[in-house]
Amino acid sequence: MALLELDDVTVRYGGLTAVAGVSLSLDPGEVLAIIGPNGAGKTTLFNAITGHTTLSAGAIRFRAERIDGLAPYLVSAKGVRRTFQNGGLFGELTALENVLAGLHTQVPTGFFGVLFGMPAARATERAATSRARGLLELMGIGHLADQPARELSGGQQRMVEIVRALATRPPLLLLDEPAVGLAPAVREQLLGVIRRLVREEGIAVVLIEHAIEFVMTVSDRIVVLNDGKVIADGTPAEVPRNREVLEAYLGH
Amino acid sequence: MPGAAPVSVVRAPTLGRWVFLLVPLLVLPVPFLVNRYIQYVLNLILVYVLVGVGFNIVIGNLGQLAFANVALFGLGAYASGILVVHAGWPWWTTIVPAGLIGALAGILASLPALRRIRLFYLAIMTMAFGELLRWIYIRAEPLTNGSMGLAVPPPMLLGLRLASDRSKFYVFLVLVVVVVLLTSSLLRSRFGRAFMAIRDNELAAAAMGIPTDRYFILAFAWSGFVVGVAGAMYTALVGHVTPEAFNLLELILHFAVVMVGGLASLAGSVIGAIVLTTTPELFRSFPGVQELVLSFVVIGVLLFLPRGLVSLLARRWPVFHERYYRE
Numbered sequence: 197m198a199l200l201e202l203d204d205v206t207v208r209y210g211g212l213t214a215v216a217g218v219s220l221s222l223d224p225g226e227v228l229a230i231i232g233p234n235g236a237g238k239t240t241l242f243n244a245i246t247g248h249t250t251l252s253a254g255a256i257r258f259r260a261e262r263i264d265g266l267a268p269y270l271v272s273a274k275g276v277r278r279t280f281q282n283g284g285l286f287g288e289l290t291a292l293e294n295v296l297a298g299l300h301t302q303v304p305t306g307f308f309g310v311l312f313g314m315p316a317a318r319a320t321e322r323a324a325t326s327r328a329r330g331l332l333e334l335m336g337i338g339h340l341a342d343q344p345a346r347e348l349s350g351g352q353q354r355m356v357e358i359v360r361a362l363a364t365r366p367p368l369l370l371l372d373e374p375a376v377g378l379a380p381a382v383r384e385q386l387l388g389v390i391r392r393l394v395r396e397e398g399i400a401v402v403l404i405e406h407a408i409e410f411v412m413t414v415s416d417r418i419v420v421l422n423d424g425k426v427i428a429d430g431t432p433a434e435v436p437r438n439r440e441v442l443e444a445y446l447g448h
Numbered sequence: 449m450p451g452a453a454p455v456s457v458v459r460a461p462t463l464g465r466w467v468f469l470l471v472p473l474l475v476l477p478v479p480f481l482v483n484r485y486i487q488y489v490l491n492l493i494l495v496y497v498l499v500g501v502g503f504n505i506v507i508g509n510l511g512q513l514a515f516a517n518v519a520l521f522g523l524g525a526y527a528s529g530i531l532v533v534h535a536g537w538p539w540w541t542t543i544v545p546a547g548l549i550g551a552l553a554g555i556l557a558s559l560p561a562l563r564r565i566r567l568f569y570l571a572i573m574t575m576a577f578g579e580l581l582r583w584i585y586i587r588a589e590p591l592t593n594g595s596m597g598l599a600v601p602p603p604m605l606l607g608l609r610l611a612s613d614r615s616k617f618y619v620f621l622v623l624v625v626v627v628v629l630l631t632s633s634l635l636r637s638r639f640g641r642a643f644m645a646i647r648d649n650e651l652a653a654a655a656m657g658i659p660t661d662r663y664f665i666l667a668f669a670w671s672g673f674v675v676g677v678a679g680a681m682y683t684a685l686v687g688h689v690t691p692e693a694f695n696l697l698e699l700i701l702h703f704a705v706v707m708v709g710g711l712a713s714l715a716g717s718v719i720g721a722i723v724l725t726t727t728p729e730l731f732r733s734f735p736g737v738q739e740l741v742l743s744f745v746v747i748g749v750l751l752f753l754p755r756g757l758v759s760l761l762a763r764r765w766p767v768f769h770e771r772y773y774r775e
Contacts, residue, residue, distance in 0.1 A: 268654035284652035
């Protein structure tokens with residue numbers, strides 16, 4: 197059964213159609229890259245999946261359940277997590293606090309329990325903290341835990357954001373341009389992280405990316421968007437030979 | 449991960465809960481060392497600590513330009529005064545109701561923000577809310593005694609009359625310690641982290657499963673509760689509640705407490721309350737100079753320490769960096 201299904205998804209802003217009838221499906225543990233020129237509707241498609249944008253038409257199903265129309269926090273709670281194109285970290289919070297915020301739904305403390313410092317609430321908080329530290333250490337960035345996010349380098353921020361998105365062990369992770377602006381060595385590291393997630397945790401990944409070599413190495417399948425429409429959908433071996441894709445990219 | 453830096457487990461230093469007991473213990477003997485005038489100023493500082501702590505939740509932690517703080521303060525003060533004068537309640541039983549009225553007004557002030565009215569629009573709307581209330585205090589004469597102000601008899605606590613400023617000091621100190629401790633607990637939990645996540649990136653906060661609207665309301669409500677309690681303390685301290693006490697100048701003072709102390713810092717709110725309350729009092733014998741000195745303090749601090757006086761302490765003692773988790 198498909199993990200995620202998009203059925204004729206359309207998003208219009210006034211007269212502009214940003215996403216025009218996109219249908220695709222994703223299996224558990226699959227890595228799908230979405231590529232396409234600027235303005236092709238890639239990020240809008242992400243926003244539609246995560247509930248940050250409302251659909252004009254179509255349906256989105258996650259584990260056979262409709263998720264379109266749900267508020268972003270509910271989509272997230274169902275197990276669809278994401279990172280943001282220009283970095284979505286909470287800048288004033290430390291790396292550790294960012295990951296803890298990512299664990300929000302899994303720290304089931306109540307208002308009065310917290311307010312009066314009840315032992316149960318404090319134990320839950322402490323357990324979450326050690327879990328968050330563990331996650332950072334697992335990714336090899338435990339030493340950054342107490343640094344404010346805004347003081348981290350671009351590559352470090354990207355790593356923390358991925359750890360934060362993964363903290364709840366979601367079945368589906370959406371990465372919006374994860375490799376852009378990263379040094380080759382860091383890119384390599386990121387590649388390793390994504391591969392490990394897929395292999396060890398069975399997480400499915402959808403990523404938007406311009407770095408074509410990165411896309412070629414990491415993905416099982418590539419979908420090409422142009423003007424809001426899917427113009428190609430195939431393996432990394434097939435897609436570059438597609439005539440429409442060449443036209444969209446090279447303009448002839 | 450291969451090639452990763454070695455994992456260090458250096459934990460950030462944090463202020464323990466003992467601070468909340470140690471600091472009050474240290475000031476316990478102070479009332480026996482000072483005269484009545486200084487005692488009054490100390491009591492005023494305690495009122496403004498809660499004014500600052502409450503305001504800081506909304507503008508510092510939640511990061512919203514909502515300026516309903518004087519409205520919340522005035523409502524708390526009037527709620528307490530009216531319950532004492534007209535309903536005959538002993539003062540101490542009005543503290544929680546004053547807080548709850550403040551919380552309700554806080555929720556009311558959060559509604560425009562929930563409808564995506566933010567920044568300057570939210571600022572002017574919430575300021576108008578405060579001015580509207582001032583008009584109501586003046587017009588609701590049967591309850592508030594209008595612009596003459598409401599005279600409130602000395603506060604009662606469990607049958608005891610708190611006639612002296614010294615006795616009020618100890619009651620206020622307990623209230624401040626309890627409310628600051630509760631606020632600290634709230635901020636160092638997923639609730640406080642949710643406030644700041646919303647401040648730093650609202651879309652990302654929602655994508656992390658945080659129901660942002662709910663936390664918006666909660667931050668405003670708790671802020672209102674804290675400031676409402678400060679209002680009840682103010683009534684007990686001055687014994688005379690007038691509409692003039694809750695004007696726009698008072699709002700600037702509240703704003704200055706937070707900014708001079710340090711945004712999103714509990715310790716900062718305490719420092720801001722001390723500095724902003726004592727500075728004008730130091731120059732009381734030089735009329736006209738008061739406002740001048742106060743202005744220079746605010747301008748000077750914000751020019752050289754945009755993160756407030758607490759940043760000066762944090763630079764030297766890292767424990768002043770507030771941490772929003774427990775371990």
